[in-house]
Amino acid sequence: MTSVGSEISAEAQQVSVRAGRVLRVGPLKPSLMESLSSNYDALVLPDGDERGAFLALHGESITAAVTSGRTGVDAELMDHLPNLGAIVHFGVGYDTTDVDAARARGIGVSNTPDVLTDCVADIAVGLVLDTVRQLSFSDRYVREGRWVAEGNTPLTRQVTGKRVGIIGLGRIGTAIADRLSGFRCPISYHNRNEIEGSPYTYASTPQALAGGVDILIVAASGGAGTKHLVDSDVLDALGPQGYLINVARGSVVDEEALVSYLSDGRLAGAGLDVFADEPRVPETLLGLDNVVLLPHVGSGTIETRAAMQALTLENLDQFLADGTLTTPVTR
Template structure:
């Protein structure tokens, strides 16, 4: 493909190096400066030329940036989560938004199960125990919690939530879930609220989408319902959980443990959690395999190619109805 006709693509925020190179080499994409003065100058000079933005769920496009790009027609998101993009503003402007669903479902579900096993069995903490030379001195590691045949609640029974449930069924776990709406013909037990769900399970897995609609959904009340023998696993978005309440519950032992791949202010992680062997902390790596990231990159570029060729997106996300 040529470059001159495609000089209207803008990269916003960091992306995989291979994707950044493809955008620069094949689409002559510019990168939005991060320094405020340079950013303002770039937008004033070039903003009207941009018709497509490629970004990620960690950066997104807010309403102010949309306003600075008057001819923007597509926000193409690398990743399944798009809560950092103002979809209401996009809908009002007629801007399409895409993401990369399905291709990362398996790896994220694998991570959720692995994180659950590590958290309940404390394998990471046991590894540290061995490396610190404590086994010969202090004896056997303390007993931990069985994973198989536990009661597991899933908040968000979408693609990823359903894939997690399928895996945990193989462990003999009893599955229940909470969604905004009950899933027709689901084999799993529906709970009408997160509190009701948390009160009935040993492990609560958060697989809900991020955004304002789910912000703080896992509240202090939910954590209290989960209780001192309960565990929280979050592979969704840090915003879905009241992080201050979670830290307090873990530090005060009002929660048995947590496995966390996401946080409210990434890459910042509450330091109070570092000393807790009951907590497993991952740096947002749920989809972080070579195979999945390559598939995400390919789907991102398919969306961009289709938009540039036809004005349509391959995997558009549902946008709210624009206000009249």
């Protein structure tokens, strides 16, 4: 039987754990890094040979880690943080964090959903327009003096009325679909499960989805479960008149296959905001005029990044106050 004294002791211990140190893992938005340093006295996880000594000295004192989808917290790092209670992500992505390992250890994981939905959906539509109408290519064509020297650019295809498939009809995928409905685009989608009541057409596999659309948009979450979900079979189904747009994670697409299909004309074009090994982009893509390349800027607006920072700190503050998270990852 547990005594009152031991109950109080356990409660005091939990408060003490939550009141431990905050650790920053990886680079973040400069103003967020400054806030973590000045307002939370956060420690910064070093790289290289210094990491072992740092964790030996500070590991037990750390109760919350703040990171991003670019860096994350793996199971090995968790092993060195025995009192870690929360992993707080700046951004919607968390595929670089071992969520299963965190859950097994009782560590909460949060991200910043909703606040970046509109901006990522906007950039997806921008990539559709740019890729299909070849806006970036046409801009380069004018700047390089080719309009004068070579005449008009080749004709492109219209976006209005094109059949659009979306892999991942979550918050962002739905916002993309809403926008492209305004272009009178028939929308279909693939999720792990069909969404009851959705106005859009469900496809049971990515390959089946790709075979019935002109433009395939990837908006699925990253992680082991979606790695290379868009493979050569899907690209074959999309075909030489099809366009691929990726605003999700580079890992969702077999990048090597994609480069091959774009190089030899088995795809009409691609608009990419994400890559498999950022910030490195396959050299071949740099020379292709049918590809639009962005440096992972889907959420890169002043308004959205400020909202992401605010929600990150709200999650951190709530955990430090009562051990819960504002927007926990529930999968």
